[in-house]
Amino acid sequence: MKSKAPKVSIKDVAQAAGVSIASVSRAMNEGTGNVSEATRQKVEKAIAELNYRPNWIGKALRGHSNNTFAMIISSIQNNFFSAVAWEIERRLNDEGAAMLLFNSNENMQLQDRCLEEIRSRQVAGVFMLCAVDSPNLKELAEHTPVILINRQIDDLPDLPFVGIDDRSAASELAKAIMRENDGPIALIHGPQTSNTSRARLDGFRSEFEREGRAILPENMIEAELSMESGYACAVHLMNTAKTPYSAIVCGNDQIAYGAYRRCRELGLNVPQDTAIYGFDDNPLNHWLAPWLNTVSVPHVRYAEEAVERMKRLVNGQTVENAILPYDIILRR
Amino acid sequence: MKSKAPKVSIKDVAQAAGVSIASVSRAMNEGTGNVSEATRQKVEKAIAELNYRPNWIGKALRGHSNNTFAMIISSIQNNFFSAVAWEIERRLNDEGAAMLLFNSNENMQLQDRCLEEIRSRQVAGVFMLCAVDSPNLKELAEHTPVILINRQIDDLPDLPFVGIDDRSAASELAKAIMRENDGPIALIHGPQTSNTSRARLDGFRSEFEREGRAILPENMIEAELSMESGYACAVHLMNTAKTPYSAIVCGNDQIAYGAYRRCRELGLNVPQDTAIYGFDDNPLNHWLAPWLNTVSVPHVRYAEEAVERMKRLVNGQTVENAILPYDIILRR
């Protein structure tokens, strides 16, 4: 596809100003070299008259400053993820950089296709919000700064990571759940292919067991990280349950929304009849899900820490993982 | 910022394959010219061995196929907008194109800064989801395909537009509202600088008036298109109202979420005590806001139609506006 791009180039400016293109370049870029005041003024006048803007592609090819980053997000449905992406975009834009956006849909092939595209575009760095393991990821990471957010990859333990301690957050939440609920508890956890979901499940289970309230196998089920899957799992669990659950614990907020819908359909009052617990704290909860207890994952700090680390990586520095604080949110 | 990009270029491939770079290029790009089977195989072998991928920047500078698009979205808080952005991204990726993402925050200066960046990057086209009027927009549109989504710009009536007939949707919703509610009605409408908000307000008012149920000035207030603003406006309105409103009509769903929160705080049951009406139908409503009546704006079709039109514009064809069908969603 061709774009009808503006045709005025540095040559036109040079001609209009009566100087060489080298001087135009120097006049535009502060630190590059010295220009006389007279030249600068001529150039600025010509730029203004021609309404010239430097062509980023020319600049980028020349080798300097490809200030473009990429972000791959695993699910377009998850508003918590969107919130992180947006926060990163805002910070990148403040730095004069731009962000290419891709969606992997938790799919290895799709993620690899995105990574191919990213590689060919020579981006300065890649943010991966809940990455899956894929061949191209390992390869790209050898040449390009990559930061993992919210989920680590088992086979790539050295990639910089920004997240929370999911295991301890889950066990802390489990304590609160046991305090608040005497009756039977259901657990709809996330896919065990995900490092994060596994840590959460581990935290929940070990804490419940420690208190002698281990979740029975028939009250536990694995869901995908979506509302639809959460709903389907809730349908399944609550068909087989003898007594209504006192609490339903979910691997993330999306799953919790699905479970909520099922409770409503069954005429259960949330949270009076059945309490629901999630994970992430989607910013919308404050407005739309006042019934949801959850772990607040600091999405704004995710963005801050990830962008900060990316800057360091791009400058060739090393970075350490950021394990950030979380909050247990108990809404009543 | 420098990226540690892979260093293997078309030259290395040419050398490894024992052919010229021209032949490598021809072997890679189908329609470009003829290559013997022998050459093709040598090239493919070299590419595989070196794990080469063409540098997009080189390609782009050469003049062909800058398959990068930009999307400017007015508010990162609005999930309806996010949904449209994601749908567009998905379709663009399917075509092998990529999407740069920007957030204008309904701010003219910020939008202009994004447009500068977009212009210097020579993108193939720009999608604007709820644009504001700004100097650079007019200018960019002269050189680059621009598609407006969900909101037109008064001073740029010729820019291609994808949306619905907001005025008639609003008046249809108003009819339903009057059918369902006998008591007093409040109206929290969007900013009148927005063409879309104006059309909605116009549709509501004229229909209420036509039925002799004009909204009183003290029951009407202008909000920004956010939950926070909707909340603040609801606080204001419901402090002054003598009797509780039978219905609160909102300029979009975000405003409605804010109003909902205020109703809850006041102990009002939604929808039994007070019904709430919104506009857009955020995909999350199905799960989280079963109390919300609204106009379903076809966000998936927005994406389809916008991408389709963009393809035509990029090919130099002309396009007509897409005024799409909507649905009145009455949840009970």
Added chain:
DNA sequence: CTGAAAGCGCTTACAG
């Protein structure tokens, strides 16, 4: 079918 060369728009040593 194939290669040498020009050129996309820029920046940066290199001379002067």
Added chain:
DNA sequence: CTGAAAGCGCTTACAG
């Protein structure tokens, strides 16, 4: 301080 030239990685007429 300034300009001519090289070169970033590619594609595409142009010859052969």
